[in-house]
Amino acid sequence: MALDLPTSLSPSKVSTYTDCALSFRFSAIDKIPQPPTVATVKGTLVHAALERLLALDAQGRTVDAAIACLADATALLDSDPEWEELALNADEQAQFFRDADLLVRKYFDLEDPTRIEPIGLELHVEHELPVKSGASVTLRGIIDRLERDTNGQLVVSDYKTGKAPAEGYQQSRLTGVHIYAYLCEQIYGERPAKVQLLYLGGSPTIVETTPTEQSTRQIERKVTSIWSAIETACERDDFRPKKSKLCNWCSYQQWCPAFGGDPDAARAAFEGIDRPERPNGFRQP
Numbered sequence: 615m616a617l618d619l620p621t622s623l624s625p626s627k628v629s630t631y632t633d634c635a636l637s638f639r640f641s642a643i644d645k646i647p648q649p650p651t652v653a654t655v656k657g658t659l660v661h662a663a664l665e666r667l668l669a670l671d672a673q674g675r676t677v678d679a680a681i682a683c684l685a686d687a688t689a690l691l692d693s694d695p696e697w698e699e700l701a702l703n704a705d706e707q708a709q710f711f712r713d714a715d716l717l718v719r720k721y722f723d724l725e726d727p728t729r730i731e732p733i734g735l736e737l738h739v740e741h742e743l744p745v746k747s748g749a750s751v752t753l754r755g756i757i758d759r760l761e762r763d764t765n766g767q768l769v770v771s772d773y774k775t776g777k778a779p780a781e782g783y784q785q786s787r788l789t790g791v792h793i794y795a796y797l798c799e800q801i802y803g804e805r806p807a808k809v810q811l812l813y814l815g816g817s818p819t820i821v822e823t824t825p826t827e828q829s830t831r832q833i834e835r836k837v838t839s840i841w842s843a844i845e846t847a848c849e850r851d852d853f854r855p856k857k858s859k860l861c862n863w864c865s866y867q868q869w870c871p872a873f874g875g876d877p878d879a880a881r882a883a884f885e886g887i888d889r890p891e892r893p894n895g896f897r898q899p
């Protein structure tokens with residue numbers, strides 16, 4: 615039986631499909647929720663703190679203000695179902711908050727926030743991208759920060775709370791921000807002068823590049839060909855597992871045929887179950 619097509623694509627869906635088509639089916643088509651992890655909840659909290667910091671007047675963006683923003687964002691955890699699901703004990707909670715505090719402080723090693731001129735924070739962007747079948751697909755995402763540099767040109771920034779990858783793998787991690795650059799060009803008629811990933815974990819590092827006509831066309835081709843592959847896979851109900859080291863962290867392993875599971879059993883188990891909403895101020899998963 616043919617599967618329903620997803621309603622849209624985003625940088626994270628493109629990345630999931632590229633890593634493993636079956637994992638994409640579980641998350642984007644069957645909509646099977648993935649349990650929260652300490653890393654994902656901490657990442658959401660630090661993003662919320664930095665969003666609040668950059669929303670302040672430039673001169674007020676101090677380390678003390680950032681820690682106050684983190685405290686403000688932390689208050690949201692009281693009503694956050696993902697935080698509740700983690701069920702951390704007192705020691706684990708203390709470590710969680712120490713880590714979040716350190717990540718926010720390390721942000722200041724990367725840049726001086728008083729010099730940033732944001733024009734959008736947690737900015738929702740979307741565009742109808744024509745695809746080979748003659749229809750279109752909604753390409754959407756949320757840009758952590760869109761700003762103008764000192765020359766008045768657009769810059770797309772994305773925060774990462776993990777460590778920067780080794781040099782040989784850095785460019786491949788930029789696909790998501792290249793998609794955001796493509797969306798900016800379609801929506802605002804301007805190609806950003808720079809896209810950058812701000813890694814706060816380990817030794818804080820910025821990985822950046824300049825989008826070009828060629829990178830824009832490559833992104834367009836990549837997204838349209840992924841969408842064609844998804845259409846075909848949905849028609850044939852044929853999303854295949856791709857084993858890799860990512861399987862070690864995959865929450866779908868029990869339903870994956872590569873590990874002796876049955877994907878249809880997963881769909882049946884989660885039919886009609888919705889994930890609870892997160893409180894205002896936290897990005898929805």
Ligand code: SF4
Nearest residue numbers: 634855856861864870
């Ligand atoms: S366990 Fe591995 S192969 Fe199976 S769905 Fe997850 S990532 Fe894909």
